[in-house]
Amino acid sequence: xxxxxxxxxxxxxxxxxxxxxxxxxxxxxxxxxxxxxxxxxxxxxxxxxxxxxxxxxxxxxxxxxxxxxxxxxxxxxxxxxxxxxxxxxxxxxxxxxxxxxxxxxxxxxxxxxxxxxxxxxxxxxxxxxxxxxxxxxxxxxxxxxxxxxxxxxxxxxxxxxxxxxxxxxxxxxxxxxxxxxxxxxxxxxxxxxxxxxxxxxxxxxxxxxxxxxxxxxxxxxxxxxxxxxxxxxxxxxxxxxxxxxxxxxxxxxxxxxxxxxxxxxxxxxxxxxxxxxxxxxxxxxxxxxxxxxxxxxxxxxxxxxxxxxxxxxxxxxxxxxxxxx
Numbered sequence: 001x002x003x004x005x006x007x008x009x010x011x012x013x014x015x016x017x018x019x020x021x022x023x024x025x026x027x028x029x030x031x032x033x034x035x036x037x038x039x040x041x042x043x044x045x046x047x048x049x050x051x052x053x054x055x056x057x058x059x060x061x062x063x064x065x066x067x068x069x070x071x072x073x074x075x076x077x078x079x080x081x082x083x084x085x086x087x088x089x090x091x092x093x094x095x096x097x098x099x100x101x102x103x104x105x106x107x108x109x110x111x112x113x114x115x116x117x118x119x120x121x122x123x124x125x126x127x128x129x130x131x132x133x134x135x136x137x138x139x140x141x142x143x144x145x146x147x148x149x150x151x152x153x154x155x156x157x158x159x160x161x162x163x164x165x166x167x168x169x170x171x172x173x174x175x176x177x178x179x180x181x182x183x184x185x186x187x188x189x190x191x192x193x194x195x196x197x198x199x200x201x202x203x204x205x206x207x208x209x210x211x212x213x214x215x216x217x218x219x220x221x222x223x224x225x226x227x228x229x230x231x232x233x234x235x236x237x238x239x240x241x242x243x244x245x246x247x248x249x250x251x252x253x254x255x256x257x258x259x260x261x262x263x264x265x266x267x268x269x270x271x272x273x274x275x276x277x278x279x280x281x282x283x284x285x286x287x288x289x290x291x292x293x294x295x296x297x298x299x300x301x302x303x304x305x306x307x308x309x310x311x312x313x314x315x316x317x318x319x320x321x322x323x324x325x
Contacts, residue, residue: 002058007056009052017037023064029134037247053070068086097126097128099136118146156317159315163302182292202255203248207255218267254271256304266293268282269282282297
């Protein structure tokens with residue numbers, strides 16, 4: 001028999017960590033942005049007045065489902081009702097948010113979650129879903145049985161590179177001749193003019209310093225333009241400082257730093273989780289834009305991902321030109 005419980009306090013949320021990540025590993029929605037490490041750290045630093053409302057499902061005491069929600073109170077001046085939304089929502093950049101359910105139990109658990117939600121009298125707003133391939137895509141169908149109304153809006157695209165069965169050489173061969181020539185020429189030019197070193201920060205002891213380097217280069221690249229929302233507040237930076245340490249403990253962290261004459265000039269904040277390399281954020285020193293350090297480090301990061309056996313290089317949401325290039 002499946003029973004549901006609503007988790008409303010931080011202490012209970014914290015105690016779920018081992019069960020949470022173990023369930024996630026068995027779920028079709030498994031990704032780094034649904035880990036307890038990411039979402040609990042988000043809750044600590046970026047909850048922004050929300051109330052915790054995680055719905056769990058158990059069968060005989062075994063955790064088989066998690067609907068990771070937080071509630072926003074009603075805003076009567078704006079005629080907005082009480083809203084439930086995914087943990088991790090907002091501009092922090094959590095992609096592929098979803099329900100977490102043990103494989104094979106999706107229909108039964110979603111039915112129980114639907115009944116629980118229907119008793120709450122609120123609006124459900126679920127952002128950053130993976131279109132047509134997430135468990136939560138079936139939740140509106142369940143709720144429509146209780147006379148809920150569903151609307152769907154496309155808000156982003158997430159470019160990615162399929163690295164299945166690729167070596168660095170075959171990947172380069174898959175590019176156009178001009179792209180291949182451009183990357184190799186620019187890398188050789190750097191190596192001719194500078195002492196070039198690529199550092200890959202993975203250890204917890206180096207995570208704080210490595211992240212500071214990424215943040216510094218990100219601000220150099222984007223700080224004056226206002227085109228990036230990353231690392232703009234103390235709360236955002238504190239979130240990443242804590243999460244980077246946790247990710248390093250779990251073997252997920254990949255801070256890739258391109259040094260020219262022993263000075264960091266470009267950096268990528270990446271995460272390796274399962275068979276996917278997630279490109280989360282980047283930055284570079286604009287003084288070296290003519291040397292195309294941003295392009296070079298992107299290529300070297302893809303090479304790093306292939307070398308580790310990643311099957312996908314995910315550039316996450318955003319339609320910036322450099323991602324498609």
